[in-house]
Amino acid sequence: xxxxxxxxxxxxxxxxxxxxxxxxxxxxxxxxxxxxxxxxxxxxxxxxxxxxxxxxxxxxxxxxxxxxxxxxxxxxxxxxxxxxxxxxxxxxxxxxxxxxxxxxxxxxxxxxxxxxxxxxxxxxxxxxxxxxxxxxxxxxxxxxxxxxxxxxxxxxxxxxxxxxxxxxxxxxxxxxxxxxxxxxxxxxxxxxxxxxxxxxx
Amino acid sequence: xxxxxxxxxxxxxxxxxxxxxxxxxxxxxxxxxxxxxxxxxxxxxxxxxxxxxxxxxxxxxxxxxxxxxxxxxxxxxxxxxxxxxxxxxxxxxxxxxxxxxxxxxxxxxxxxxxxxxxxxxxxxxxxxxxxxxxxxxxxxxxxxxxxxxxxxxxxxxxxxx
Numbered sequence: 318x319x320x321x322x323x324x325x326x327x328x329x330x331x332x333x334x335x336x337x338x339x340x341x342x343x344x345x346x347x348x349x350x351x352x353x354x355x356x357x358x359x360x361x362x363x364x365x366x367x368x369x370x371x372x373x374x375x376x377x378x379x380x381x382x383x384x385x386x387x388x389x390x391x392x393x394x395x396x397x398x399x400x401x402x403x404x405x406x407x408x409x410x411x412x413x414x415x416x417x418x419x420x421x422x423x424x425x426x427x428x429x430x431x432x433x434x435x436x437x438x439x440x441x442x443x444x445x446x447x448x449x450x451x452x453x454x455x456x457x458x459x460x461x462x463x464x465x466x467x468x469x470x471x472x473x474x475x476x477x478x479x480x481x482x483x484x485x486x487x488x489x490x491x492x493x494x495x496x497x498x499x500x501x502x503x504x505x506x507x508x509x510x511x512x513x514x515x516x517x518x
Numbered sequence: 519x520x521x522x523x524x525x526x527x528x529x530x531x532x533x534x535x536x537x538x539x540x541x542x543x544x545x546x547x548x549x550x551x552x553x554x555x556x557x558x559x560x561x562x563x564x565x566x567x568x569x570x571x572x573x574x575x576x577x578x579x580x581x582x583x584x585x586x587x588x589x590x591x592x593x594x595x596x597x598x599x600x601x602x603x604x605x606x607x608x609x610x611x612x613x614x615x616x617x618x619x620x621x622x623x624x625x626x627x628x629x630x631x632x633x634x635x636x637x638x639x640x641x642x643x644x645x646x647x648x649x650x651x652x653x654x655x656x657x658x659x660x661x662x663x664x665x666x667x668x669x670x671x672x673x674x675x676x677x678x679x
Contacts (some may be wrong), residue, residue, distance in 0.1 A: 387555070390562035390627075391593045392600045394553055398662040433556035437661035462599065471587075473628065477601035497595065497621070516662040 344510045347503035348484070348493040351359035355483075355491040358382070360455045362419070362447035364438075366430035370445070372489055378415035379511045380485040384461055386422035386476050387434040396480070397438040399501060404441050406505050410512045416442035419479045421456065423449055459483055459491070486511050539651030544571025545610055547644060550656035551618075551666035552627065554634050561585070561634065563625030563642060564618045564666070569610040576647035577608040577616065584640045586629035593621055602626075608648060618634055622663070636660045 331367060343352075358372040381400065385393035395416070405410040418435050420426035423446045426434075431444025444454070456463060456479075463478040482495040484507065492511060495504050550565040569575050580588045592605050608623055610616040618624050625642070634640060638658040645651045657666055 338579050385560055389551065389602070390555065390560045391591070391602065392621060394555065394562070394661055395664075398620075398664050401662045402664070422548050430557065430559075434559065434661075437664065464599075466601075475602045477599050479598055480595060480600040481598060496598065497600075 327507050332401075342490075344507075344514060346427050346493050346510065348495050348499055348507050351483075351491050351494050353490075355460075356458055358485045358489040358491070359458065360419075360447075360450055360451065363428060363443040365428045365435060365446075367428040371493070375415050375417070376489055377487050378464060379413055379487055379508065380483075380489070381414065381416045381508075382419065382459070382483040382485065383421050384421050384456060384463060384478050386478070387426050387430055388422065388473070389476070392480065396482070396497070397442070398434070399438040399510070400482075403439065403501060403505055403508065404439050407512065410509065411441055412510045414441055414508065417441055418443055419445045419455060421452060422465075422476050423447060425453055461483035472517065478515070484508070484511060486514070539571060539573070541571075541573075541610075541646035541648050542644075542650035542652040543577035544573070545575050545644075545646070545652055547652060547654040549666045550642070550654050551663070552634065552640055552656045552658045553661060553663060554636060554658045558630055561627040561630070561658075562620070563588070563627055564620065565625075565644070565654060565656065566618070567613055567616045567644075568608045569612055569616075572612050574612050575610040577610060577617050577644060578606065578647045579640050579645045580625050581645070582627065582642045584631055584634055584642075585627035586631065587627070587679060589626045589628070590623070590624050591626045625668050632633070634658050636663075 361371050364370045382397060397471050400416055404414065407414065416439060420431060426446050428446060431446055435442040435444040461479040463476055466475045466477060468474040471490050483491055484493045484495065493507050546568045548566050548568065553562045555561060567577060579590055582588060590605050591602055591606060593600065593602050608616050636658050640656045640658055642654050642656050644654050647662045659666065
């Protein structure tokens with residue numbers, strides 16, 4: 318009985334050591350693997366309740382980071398509607414996921430506008446805004462981009478922006494990139510992997 | 519004698535009728551729906567146009583009492599960037615169709631006159647380059663809808679519902 322227990326303890330110790338050494342355990346992702354190729358999630362923004370937040374507030378959650386804006390009636394809602402379907406497909410696991418919708422149009426997207434917008438799509442989404450500088454820093458951190466297009470006569474304008482969604486593990490490390498060309502099944506598959514690995518803190 | 523005369527007359531008239539028929543007379547619209555966003559945010563309109571005539575038609579715009587402005591737009595993806603641009607006309611080929619669908623061609627409807635709520639029917643006048651217009655019913659759908667009547671899209675509905 319006793320040797321058996323020691324062996325189990327030794328195995329556990331080795332397992333813990335391995336886990337400690339390898340902060341990015343390889344997972345059989347189907348989407349573009351960006352593990353180790355991008356910096357960990359970091360930002361200082363304002364959430365859709367008007368409260369200041371940093372990336373640390375979302376540690377323990379698998380984060381889906383998306384840049385968009387609320388006056389975008391077609392592509393952003395389509396992306397968010399797809400994410401809503403994805404969350405439904407994840408079932409109970411979805412409670413470990415957090416969609417961060419970061420506006421690239423802070424001039425028009427107040428916390429209140431963002432709040433009603435993201436909640437029209439999915440309960441796992443939070444809208445984030447902030448100073449133009451803070452948003453640009455985050456966009457550049459992930460080699461993303463956005464451009465404000467010239468305004469029309471009535472002052473309305475469009476913002477061209479990256480269409481990718483960045484997926485971070487519970488420790489805030491970037492793991493995979495999802496683009497509209499990728500399949501929804503692959504996104505669900507990779508989210509399953511991320512949500513099933515590591516325990517929520 | 520008479521039937522011959524009638525035939526001759528028809529033969530003369532038919533090609534002329536084909537040329538002069540208004541686009542709105544031979545274009546049929548189906549699956550019209552609006553993606554309604556909260557507050558006074560712009561909505562997107564989607565529809566399928568079937569041209570049942572021998573002549574090409576061209577959608578150039580739309581109007582409705584429910585929104586102050588309606589524009590014909592196209593979303594596109596270039597080098598990982600998503601952009602939206604205004605277009606002047608969308609061709610509907612003879613005996614073909616034009617599809618306005620999420621992620622591509624769509625109507626952008628700005629400044630709602632009153633709050634448009636999901637389930638509501640909105641009458642939109644689709645305008646063609648020959649000056650004719652086609653009244654079309656669009657059904658208002660929630661923000662997270664994917665088409666004119668899917669079952670996924672109600673925030674309170676769960677899988678299997």
